[in-house]
Amino acid sequence: MAKKKDNFEVERTIFLDHIQATGLRRTGQRDLILEIFLSTEEHLTSEDLYGLVIKKDPSVGLTTVYRTLKLLTEAGLAREVRFGDNKTYYEHHYNHEHHDHMICTDCGKVIEFFSPDIESLQDQMASNFGFRPTHHSLRMWGVCSECQKNTADSHTAPPGAQPRVRVKTAIH
Amino acid sequence: MAKKKDNFEVERTIFLDHIQATGLRRTGQRDLILEIFLSTEEHLTSEDLYGLVIKKDPSVGLTTVYRTLKLLTEAGLAREVRFGDNKTYYEHHYNHEHHDHMICTDCGKVIEFFSPDIESLQDQMASNFGFRPTHHSLRMWGVCSECQKNTADSHTAPPGAQPRVRVKTAIH
DNA sequence: CCCGCATTGGGATTCAATCTCAAACACGCC
DNA sequence: GGCGTGTTTGAGATTGAATCCCAATGCGGG
Numbered sequence: 124m125a126k127k128k129d130n131f132e133v134e135r136t137i138f139l140d141h142i143q144a145t146g147l148r149r150t151g152q153r154d155l156i157l158e159i160f161l162s163t164e165e166h167l168t169s170e171d172l173y174g175l176v177i178k179k180d181p182s183v184g185l186t187t188v189y190r191t192l193k194l195l196t197e198a199g200l201a202r203e204v205r206f207g208d209n210k211t212y213y214e215h216h217y218n219h220e221h222h223d224h225m226i227c228t229d230c231g232k233v234i235e236f237f238s239p240d241i242e243s244l245q246d247q248m249a250s251n252f253g254f255r256p257t258h259h260s261l262r263m264w265g266v267c268s269e270c271q272k273n274t275a276d277s278h279t280a281p282p283g284a285q286p287r288v289r290v291k292t293a294i295h
Numbered sequence: 296m297a298k299k300k301d302n303f304e305v306e307r308t309i310f311l312d313h314i315q316a317t318g319l320r321r322t323g324q325r326d327l328i329l330e331i332f333l334s335t336e337e338h339l340t341s342e343d344l345y346g347l348v349i350k351k352d353p354s355v356g357l358t359t360v361y362r363t364l365k366l367l368t369e370a371g372l373a374r375e376v377r378f379g380d381n382k383t384y385y386e387h388h389y390n391h392e393h394h395d396h397m398i399c400t401d402c403g404k405v406i407e408f409f410s411p412d413i414e415s416l417q418d419q420m421a422s423n424f425g426f427r428p429t430h431h432s433l434r435m436w437g438v439c440s441e442c443q444k445n446t447a448d449s450h451t452a453p454p455g456a457q458p459r460v461r462v463k464t465a466i467h
Numbered sequence: 468c469c470c471g472c473a474t475t476g477g478g479a480t481t482c483a484a485t486c487t488c489a490a491a492c493a494c495g496c497c
Numbered sequence: 498g499g500c501g502t503g504t505t506t507g508a509g510a511t512t513g514a515a516t517c518c519c520a521a522t523g524c525g526g527g
Binding site for chain 1: 484
């Protein structure tokens with residue numbers, strides 16, 4: 124836990140540095156939103172975070188949460204991710220290895236994975252085209268091992284499972 | 296050209312088969328929209344296609360184009376793609392090898408590529424997790440070789456280049 | 468302590484996509 | 498060929514995420 128607390132300190136510093144470097148101002152709202160973002164683990168949307176924020180301070184506006192999450196992204200603390208349901212999710216970025224996602228279209232579970240081999244092949248493909256990549260996104264949709272078991276006997280959803288990400292159409 | 300015409304015939308048949316198999320009805324609008332979709336080459340949105348359709352028949356509604364593109368996707372003739380600007384693009388799917396995309400964030404150009412090695416590594420990663428993938432998406436954003444040359448001297452946009460895809464924020 | 472300017476909040480707005488529902492129409496049936 | 502039913506259509510209304518606008522607030526340098 125001490126380790127985690129240290130990380131938070133670093134992230135706070137990074138945020139304040141970014142604030143200062145770009146000539147912005149430190150405000151109570153930004154501090155609060157940062158703090159709550161750091162306390163989360165899952166992928167969450169601006170509205171999700173807004174829900175958490177107003178529990179601490181109901182006067183904070185939704186717009187500010189949107190703006191601050193964008194700030195956090197610029198500062199390198201957050202990363203935007205999309206799973207195909209037309210919402211923008213945010214995940215921790217600082218000190219988190221780059222990774223890709225497998226999304227279960229049944230229960231909504233998101234599996235994070237990383238493959239150095241895939242990464243290097245990507246870079247190789249890019250250089251074949253003289254393309255200089257800044258970032259990339261690899262996502263696989265399908266059925267996780269859990270849901271394969273559950274759908275083997277019946278086609279009913281796993282009990283109590285509430286898909287957080289409902290993929291309506293196959294986005295390739 | 297005879298080759299291309301043959302392909303179109305096959306795609307029309309696939310569409311009609313799909314119509315019949317799912318108990319739907321053949322209509323003039325669906326025929327027209329299919330025809331115009333087949334005549335296109337680029338990635339285009341529902342609204343793009345709508346623009347082309349109403350040039351032939353101004354009475355066709357936008358909703359019908361949306362619905363029909365979804366139909367074409369179900370029939371396996373079209374594929375939905377997203378480039379990060381919150382619009383759904385469609386590309387031909389039948390008889391088109393699966394491929395991934397590099398998107399130039401400067402001029403909007405989309406490069407299609409395919410790597411069997413990456414594909415097999417993806418499947419391997421999936422099976423490591425007991426994950427059964429149905430489809431996937433790999434996209435790389437960055438600067439294409441053209442735009443690297445143009446931005447070398449000045450930061451002005453290439454003359455006459457109108458980005459079709461304007462990526463506002465980095466979506467990973 | 469004061470002032471300038473960034474920030475805030477919430478209502479209005481945008482934009483893609485979907486929903487609604489009455490009118491139009493395809494298609495099987497006779 | 499004409500009838501009847503259930504599908505399809507189209508225009509406007511609606512949704513939902515995200516952004517814009519702008520008056521009021523408040524941070525922070527001097």
